[in-house]
Amino acid sequence: MQDDFDYKGQTGFQSACTEYAQKNLSLDELFSLKAPNIYLWRATGGIGKKFHIREGDLVIVDRKLNKPQLGKLYVVIVGSEFHLGEYVQIQGIPFLAPQMINLQNQWDFQSLIWGGIVAIINVYTRPEVKA
Amino acid sequence: MIALVDVNSCYASVESVFRPEITNRPIVVLSNNDGAIIAANRIAKNLGFMSTMCEPYFKVADKLKQANAVVFSSNYVLIHDFSRRFHHTLFNLVPQLETYSVDEAFCDLSEMDKIYDLKLFGKILKDEVWTNACLPCGVGIAKTKVLAKVANKIAKKMDGVFVINEKNIKQVLSDFPLKDVWGLGSASVRKLNLLGIRTAWDFRKYENKDKIQKLLTKVGVKIWQELRGTPCIDFLDVEEKDMIGNSRSYGNDIYSKREIAESIAEFVTNASMTLRKQNSVCFGINVFIHTNSFKDSPQYYGSGFRKFLSGTSDQILLIREAHSIIDEIFKEGYGYKKGGILLSDIRPRNEAQIDLFSKQTDDNEKLNKVLDTINSRWGKNTIRSAACGLGIKEWSRRADFYSRDYTTNWNHLPLLRIS
Numbered sequence: 001m002q003d004d005f006d007y008k009g010q011t012g013f014q015s016a017c018t019e020y021a022q023k024n025l026s027l028d029e030l031f032s033l034k035a036p037n038i039y040l041w042r043a044t045g046g047i048g049k050k051f052h053i054r055e056g057d058l059v060i061v062d063r064k065l066n067k068p069q070l071g072k073l074y075v076v077i078v079g080s081e082f083h084l085g086e087y088v089q090i091q092g093i094p095f096l097a098p099q100m101i102n103l104q105n106q107w108d109f110q111s112l113i114w115g116g117i118v119a120i121i122n123v124y125t126r127p128e129v130k131a
Numbered sequence: 132m133i134a135l136v137d138v139n140s141c142y143a144s145v146e147s148v149f150r151p152e153i154t155n156r157p158i159v160v161l162s163n164n165d166g167a168i169i170a171a172n173r174i175a176k177n178l179g180f181m182s183t184m185c186e187p188y189f190k191v192a193d194k195l196k197q198a199n200a201v202v203f204s205s206n207y208v209l210i211h212d213f214s215r216r217f218h219h220t221l222f223n224l225v226p227q228l229e230t231y232s233v234d235e236a237f238c239d240l241s242e243m244d245k246i247y248d249l250k251l252f253g254k255i256l257k258d259e260v261w262t263n264a265c266l267p268c269g270v271g272i273a274k275t276k277v278l279a280k281v282a283n284k285i286a287k288k289m290d291g292v293f294v295i296n297e298k299n300i301k302q303v304l305s306d307f308p309l310k311d312v313w314g315l316g317s318a319s320v321r322k323l324n325l326l327g328i329r330t331a332w333d334f335r336k337y338e339n340k341d342k343i344q345k346l347l348t349k350v351g352v353k354i355w356q357e358l359r360g361t362p363c364i365d366f367l368d369v370e371e372k373d374m375i376g377n378s379r380s381y382g383n384d385i386y387s388k389r390e391i392a393e394s395i396a397e398f399v400t401n402a403s404m405t406l407r408k409q410n411s412v413c414f415g416i417n418v419f420i421h422t423n424s425f426k427d428s429p430q431y432y433g434s435g436f437r438k439f440l441s442g443t444s445d446q447i448l449l450i451r452e453a454h455s456i457i458d459e460i461f462k463e464g465y466g467y468k469k470g471g472i473l474l475s476d477i478r479p480r481n482e483a484q485i486d487l488f489s490k491q492t493d494d495n496e497k498l499n500k501v502l503d504t505i506n507s508r509w510g511k512n513t514i515r516s517a518a519c520g521l522g523i524k525e526w527s528r529r530a531d532f533y534s535r536d537y538t539t540n541w542n543h544l545p546l547l548r549i550s
Binding site for chain 2: 036039040041045051053061063064066075078083084114
């Protein structure tokens, strides 16, 4: 597909800045959306005030981010659902908030975690998508 | 050394990636049109009442319900995306990769045994596939492809990784039944049994090469040599297909000739596209249609064949020929359940001799090229022959248990709850 508009002036000469042409910025590239470990999710269920997440926002998830790191956000497996959770420590005890899943005796962090969150895109005007 | 990596119950495994609650339940996946069971997870297989795959679904539907099983239609869109993630992951880790099928890949590990502990490396492959693609897999490592297949079978029964080396090969092959050796059909096994060969080890030990050549032809000799540790199935030596088929069970029984003709045109369209992709031509086409053999209604099986004097890959010509076969074999009054076509006697385009006396030429070559370019850019079926019919088809596939296209459709993305 033709991504770039090929500029040629009316004179037939190329613009003086042609040789400075760079590739267009690409969100796909920035977030490695084509990598085998990257997945797109959709946020649902009201407003998560703390992280400014709203219904319908896009969430970029990396399966490789499966190690506990303080202050990071994770996709947490809760029964048949997936919930947003933050890895916190309260008085030295590790928790997933806001579900308050105590991780102290959890030898297997990875069995609770589906992946780590790379970015959240607040969608203000939802682009139309063909059904 | 060569590693064979393959996904455990791939079709069932992808369905549980975004459904954590079903991982401990039996999962089965149905074929096109929900006709037969084509895949099942370990738990479903252990139920024991599906003797083989391809069990008609309606026969076991009640039992599956009782066992609290989850049933899915084949979701090829989802499979394709996870297959991409699977192969891409391996591609990043090994020097050379041959994608053997949707859920299987051979990895060339030449020279790597000098640097790495192969068992450990196999474990890395397995863990990375799980991390990236959320799929469980087994890894078999050995000197040749046939041996890697053996190792892979054993790996599945153990912790998922198995390496065949000089030390364990005798034990491993002595316990390995001949019928499970890659490439040996039941007829070959019977012939070898007559020679007193029962296990893979017996076969490997057998010394009379000429006898093998005589009994099992060239293919048998290749398998025998591979079992002896001499690689002779080349890497990336992907055989060009010598037959290309396309067939399908219809969602409902079809009674009208027009609809049969439309479906056949679509099958020809798909198959001829594959033919042109590998830059080949075919010299023959088979068309068949038949009724539902599970139904207690009049049965009919019709098929016909056309041979071409010069090879062709021309979609329009092939559709015309297929339709002339339909004119001959279609009988009114039957409910047709399945139809299909087979392009045969396939040869590379540049080798195919041109018949000087034939009026038939491949003169639509340019048109076909344009068709393929447009369809590969804008999606399958952007432009197609009107012979495939317009509008909604009654025969198009049935998929009552279709899951979601979680990774390829903006409207089907998995949901993350915020509270």
